[in-house]
Amino acid sequence: MLKEILANKENYQPGLSIDCVIFGFHDNQLKVLLIKTKYSDKWALPGGFVRVDESIDDGAVNVLKGRTGLQGIFLRQFATFGQAKRNPVEFSDGVLAFYQIPLVEGQWYRNRFVTVGYYALVDFLQAVPQPEGNNEIVEWIDCNAVPELILDHKEIFDKALETLRMELNLVPVGYNLLPEKFTIPELQRLYETILGRKLDRRNFLRKITSIGILTKLDEKKSNVAHKAPNLYSFDKERYEEVLKIGLHQGW
Amino acid sequence: MLKEILANKENYQPGLSIDCVIFGFHDNQLKVLLIKTKYSDKWALPGGFVRVDESIDDGAVNVLKGRTGLQGIFLRQFATFGQAKRNPVEFSDGVLAFYQIPLVEGQWYRNRFVTVGYYALVDFLQAVPQPEGNNEIVEWIDCNAVPELILDHKEIFDKALETLRMELNLVPVGYNLLPEKFTIPELQRLYETILGRKLDRRNFLRKITSIGILTKLDEKKSNVAHKAPNLYSFDKERYEEVLKIGLHQGW
Secondary structure (H helix, E strand, O other): OHHHHHHOHHHEEEEEEEEEEEEEEEOOEEEEEEEEOOOOOOEEOOEEEEEOOOOHHHHHHHHHHHHHOOOOOOOEEEEEEOOOOOOOHHHHHHHHHHOOOOOOOOHHHHOOOEEEEEEEEEEOOOOOOOOOOOOOEEEEEEHHHOOOEOOOHHHHHHHHHHHHHHHOOOOOOOOOOOOOOEOHHHHHHHHHHHHOOOOOHHHHHHHHHHOOOEEEEEEEOOOOOOOOOEEEEEOHHHHHHHHHHOOOOOO | OHHHHHHOHHHEEEEEEEEEEEEEEEOOEEEEEEEEOOOOOOEEOOEEEEEOOOOHHHHHHHHHHHHHOOOOOOOEEEEEEOOOOOOOHHHHHHHHHHOOOOOOOOHHHHOOOEEEEEEEEEEOOOOOOOOOOOOOEEEEEEHHHOOOEOOOHHHHHHHHHHHHHHHOOOOOOOOOOOOOOEOHHHHHHHHHHHHOOOOOHHHHHHHHHHOOOEEEEEEEOOOOOOOOOEEEEEOHHHHHHHHHHOOOOOO
8 A cells, every 4th residue: 555655656745644533432432443553563543645636635535445444424624733753754664664665765755744633423333344455454442442552643533532522512413323212311421421421410401402403202212110211313404403503602 | 935945845844834814803803914915916824834844833833923023923723725726736837937936946836735724813903013024015904804815715714713703612712802901891892893793782791701700890991971881800810721621611
């Protein structure tokens, strides 16, 4: 892969890469999609390079597809990382050595790369990586047990998680992450899982219902021992509307 | 300037630029710092290139200083722009022709540039551009009367303004933009000016006081015909704290 890119390096944006932080939720677990690198003991975010003739947004979609086989995921740009020595030349040289690429051929890869971060939140049971070609190990790993990552990938992951948590204050989440019919406690656990902390039940109920995105169904959850909780669904039209205008009309 | 950069292009990050959207507030006016380009009838955001040995954040500070003489302004990265043809080669060739640089010497500049956007909000009376060297025309221009801009600079400006308005929901503003002692109506007009719309007086009063960043002074505004309004100042300690934790503790 790197060899092919180096052979066609004039087609790629120099000194620029893409890194994707794909969060996966299911059943009160928040995971992140990581790749086991072949050239080191550490894991990495799925990343890659952008062609000079494609937008960075399209580049991000293609990088994710190329490295993990995942398609149709809506990626949001969240930050660009450009520390002076974010990819030390020792690191690049190690990768080149692993792929048996002579330094002179790998010069393009030895420069400083600025990387644009993209993130997404999906249901990890609906987004099963099917690597095409290079058979990398791609895994959903619990966000509370992220192993050591290459370069500044931990910083990129942390910033993405911070952005995701901040976004909870601005836009609703849950659509496509919960079953069609769900209970308020299930929705609360989704929020708690993303935030990494417990929420007050009454406060949550008050705030979430005030947004007006929930439809109370004339049904209770079955298979529950005592006091069956009510089922809800998202009012899709209103949900889309709130996505656009934001949760806080603010001032 | 461009000539010097091209002569030392190996010291600059290829295909990457910085653009700064510096908003200036004073006396209920919101302005933006623009540069009158020499090579076209259009105006531009102050922008430039990043050295390979500096971080993009430091690069942004240096670009702003180099183009406008402004220093000590806290810049926040807000988005990166990378459409496939965001800087058409016809544009680059026009600039090279203006500076009488042969195409073969200007090859570096003819490629697609991805640009990282930074923004800031300052008091435009406190931030007077003192161009060093190349004597560009740098002006504070009303945000409601932005002239035609080069390339995708209008899109970058719009995104920065959208981000600034969104940030009003997340962090307090006003410190360093209002006199030390101010009235609630003055603070409300600051918010209205940034948002570009009127706010309900009672709602604003309720929300702004609930944050707890204001200290009500034992003083009334003088030189006011009737019913003098109370004066307030920011509780700096609490203001800094809220800046850190955010306005909405959210869920």
